[in-house]
Each structure stands twice: as C-alpha cells, then as structure tokens.
Amino acid sequence: MIVERVIVIGGGIAGAAVALALRKAGFGVAVYEAGTDGAEDIGAFLTLASNGMRALAQIDASDAVTAIGFPLTTMRVLDGSGAELARAPLGEAGDPLLRFRCLRRGHLNAALQAEAVRRGISVRHGARLTSFEDGPAGVTAHFSDGSTASGDLLVGADGLRSTVRQRIAPDVLPRHAGQQVFYGYADGAAPAGDDPGGITMVRGSGAAFGYAVSPAGETSWFARVAGDALPAAEIAGATPARWRELLVPLLRADATPAADIVAASGDRVMVTNASELPLGTPWRSGRTLVIGDAAHAASPATGQGASMALEDAVVLAKALRDAPGTDTALALYEALRRPRVEHNVTVSGRISRGGPSPARDGRGAPGARPGEDELIRHLDWDTPIWTGSVPGG
Numbered sequence: 001m002i003v004e005r006v007i008v009i010g011g012g013i014a015g016a017a018v019a020l021a022l023r024k025a026g027f028g029v030a031v032y033e034a035g036t037d038g039a040e041d042i043g044a045f046l047t048l049a050s051n052g053m054r055a056l057a058q059i060d061a062s063d064a065v066t067a068i069g070f071p072l073t074t075m076r077v078l079d080g081s082g083a084e085l086a087r088a089p090l091g092e093a094g095d096p097l098l099r100f101r102c103l104r105r106g107h108l109n110a111a112l113q114a115e116a117v118r119r120g121i122s123v124r125h126g127a128r129l130t131s132f133e134d135g136p137a138g139v140t141a142h143f144s145d146g147s148t149a150s151g152d153l154l155v156g157a158d159g160l161r162s163t164v165r166q167r168i169a170p171d172v173l174p175r176h177a178g179q180q181v182f183y184g185y186a187d188g189a190a191p192a193g194d195d196p197g198g199i200t201m202v203r204g205s206g207a208a209f210g211y212a213v214s215p216a217g218e219t220s221w222f223a224r225v226a227g228d229a230l231p232a233a234e235i236a237g238a239t240p241a242r243w244r245e246l247l248v249p250l251l252r253a254d255a256t257p258a259a260d261i262v263a264a265s266g267d268r269v270m271v272t273n274a275s276e277l278p279l280g281t282p283w284r285s286g287r288t289l290v291i292g293d294a295a296h297a298a299s300p301a302t303g304q305g306a307s308m309a310l311e312d313a314v315v316l317a318k319a320l321r322d323a324p325g326t327d328t329a330l331a332l333y334e335a336l337r338r339p340r341v342e343h344n345v346t347v348s349g350r351i352s353r354g355g356p357s358p359a360r361d362g363r364g365a366p367g368a369r370p371g372e373d374e375l376i377r378h379l380d381w382d383t384p385i386w387t388g389s390v391p392g393g
Helices: 013-024 050-058 062-066 105-118 163-168 232-237 240-252 258-263 305-322 326-352 373-379
Strands: 005-009 028-033 045-048 070-072 074-079 084-089 100-104 122-125 129-135 138-143 148-151 153-156 175-187 198-203 208-213 218-226 269-276 288-290
Touching: 005 013, 005 138, 005 148, 013 028, 013 050, 013 105, 013 305, 028 105, 028 148, 045 050, 045 105, 045 305, 050 062, 050 100, 050 305, 050 373, 062 100, 062 105, 100 105, 105 122, 129 163, 138 153, 153 163, 163 288, 175 240, 175 258, 175 326, 208 258, 218 240, 218 258, 232 269, 240 258, 240 269, 269 326, 305 326, 305 373
Parallel strands: 005 028, 005 153, 028 122, 074 198, 153 288
Antiparallel strands: 045 100, 070 100, 074 084, 129 138, 138 148, 175 218, 175 269, 198 208, 208 218
C-alpha cells in the first residue's frame, strides 16, 4: 500500500494538525469536518502544555497559535484554607515557543484550520461522515449529503464519539471517568495580587479547581467534582444559573477564591462529564486509523488531551514519511504512541477517581516537562523516526 492522498475526518485540533503535518511531509491531504464553521466547541478553554507547543513548532504552526490566548509561565497550588503549598515555573517557561498557553478550544480549531487553508489544504465544512469502504485499491468516504471522497488512507480525527472508530471497534464505547467538569469565565474576579501568566490550582475539600487570569483581566476557570455522569438531557437543558447554584455552595466550604470567581461568571458557565476510552482500544484496520481523542480520549485531569493529539499528528506524518511501506509506518506509529498516551489515560483516570497517580516509569509521564530525549527525537522534524524495526515487533 502506497500513500499519496489522505482523507482526514474531523477538523478539530487533531484533524487540522495532522493535515498540516502530512502536507509538510509531502502528502496530499483533505479535511472533512461535520461542523458548519471553523469554531466548533468554542465555549470551553484548554491549556496547551510545552510538549504540545513543541509539536506545533515542528509543523511551523507556532505563530498561528501564539497569536491567540496567552502564555502561562508559573503554577501555584493552594490548599482548602487558601494557603500556598507550592509555586514553580511551568513547563518550558524559558522558551517563548514552548511556554504553556491558555486559549479557547474553538479559537485553536479556527486558527489551525485557517493555517491549513493558507497552505492550500482543502477543509470542507458540513461534511458529516456516514460510512466508508476500505479495499485493496483505496478507501472511499461517504457523507450525509451524498458526496464521496477517495484516498489511500483515511485518518479519523473525529473525537470521542468517532464514527471512524465505531467502524474499526464497534464494541468500544466511551466510559465515565468519575467526575463532572465545569468551565467558565469571569471578568474582574481575580484576587488581588494574582498576576497574568500564572495558573492557580486549588485542592479543595469538595472539588479540584483551577484558574488563570488573562492580561485583559478575564479569569478562565474549571472545577472537577466527583460524581456520576450527568444525563445528557440535563446538560442540554439546564441553565448556567443552575450550574452556579450547584457549584458555588460546594466551593464556599473552603477559604479560597474559587466560589467568588464562579459567582461572578454570569451566564458563561458550562458543564460536561469526564470521559475516557478503555486501554487497548483498536486504532487501525486496513487503510483506516484513528488518532487523538478518537483513539485515546482521557479525563481532563492532566490537561494533556490537546497536547497528545498534536504529538500524534507529528509522529504519524514522520512515520509515513520515513518507514518502508504504509503498513510498517502505521505499526511504527502505534508502537511509539500507545505506551505514552495510554499512560496518560491511566494517570488522568486515577486522578479523576480520587486514586493515587502511578509512579513515573520512563514512558513519558503526562504532565511532565517534555525533556525526555525519546519524545524530543520523535517530535523533531529533521530526526528520522524509522530506526530499522518496529519497537516491540
């Protein structure tokens, strides 16, 4: 199987990034996104860790992303009494290209899609995948409007509820990771003395809370609360006021800024359930492969979901570029990525369920500073990723 043209299903972070990486590696690529514009899921915010920023730098997308959001260079930890337990530099704070970054998910999607279009990559919106045919001569995707697209490889970057994964592994379903996750924004609610460029994590008695203040004074915050999954109808039907009513009393039990920040958030409050995919989820079959959350969605407890997806994009493009044959390239990709991303799923899940985090084991612990020589080699665009055999093969 020789790859010349790649169909990417999903124009979110993973899809747009893998399109950029594949184009840089010399492949033809087109992106098909079910949403109707470039700002899918605009409400929630995220942090890109230094490893994610490193991946963006390798596909020449740093400028597109540093033009939005704001950098984070320090982290402090408070206990429920408001006492400071720790303060430290965050990630690769000394390198402007690798600093953590706080930004809205939809803004990141739009920036990466715009960069893809600028480089001549086709990004088609309103293209909802319904099925695909995978055969010896190629793969053909079918969309809800009756159109089709054909290529040599189909990459599913279509998120937690991936249509592509449902075809590869129909018995695999997302599962609840033990927490409800609230997000919101507040103006002028940051405590006096909080400087932009820092993120504060609060170990509260009833919730894990975190917030960061932008240079303009807007506070982005999250709260993770242990509990059963909220019904989809309740998430869709409840008002922001309802979420504040649930969350503020829980946070008032502690002497931290958390309750006041949430109370000042007005209608800018949203909630979701923490979800994850089981370890060992199949990623590929024939000419199809899933990446990002479609392959290894994790609870947001480590804040590594987006960064892991960006790593996926670079490693996949390099594997297809360097390995002798597509089957070998996909096996190499999986061998290199599965230990790292499944470690992240494990750590995130244990944190969400209130259990201890496993000891770091040399496989690239999520949330760690990306100084591991192995990770840097995998991401460095000019360093070949093929060493003559598939690890563990």
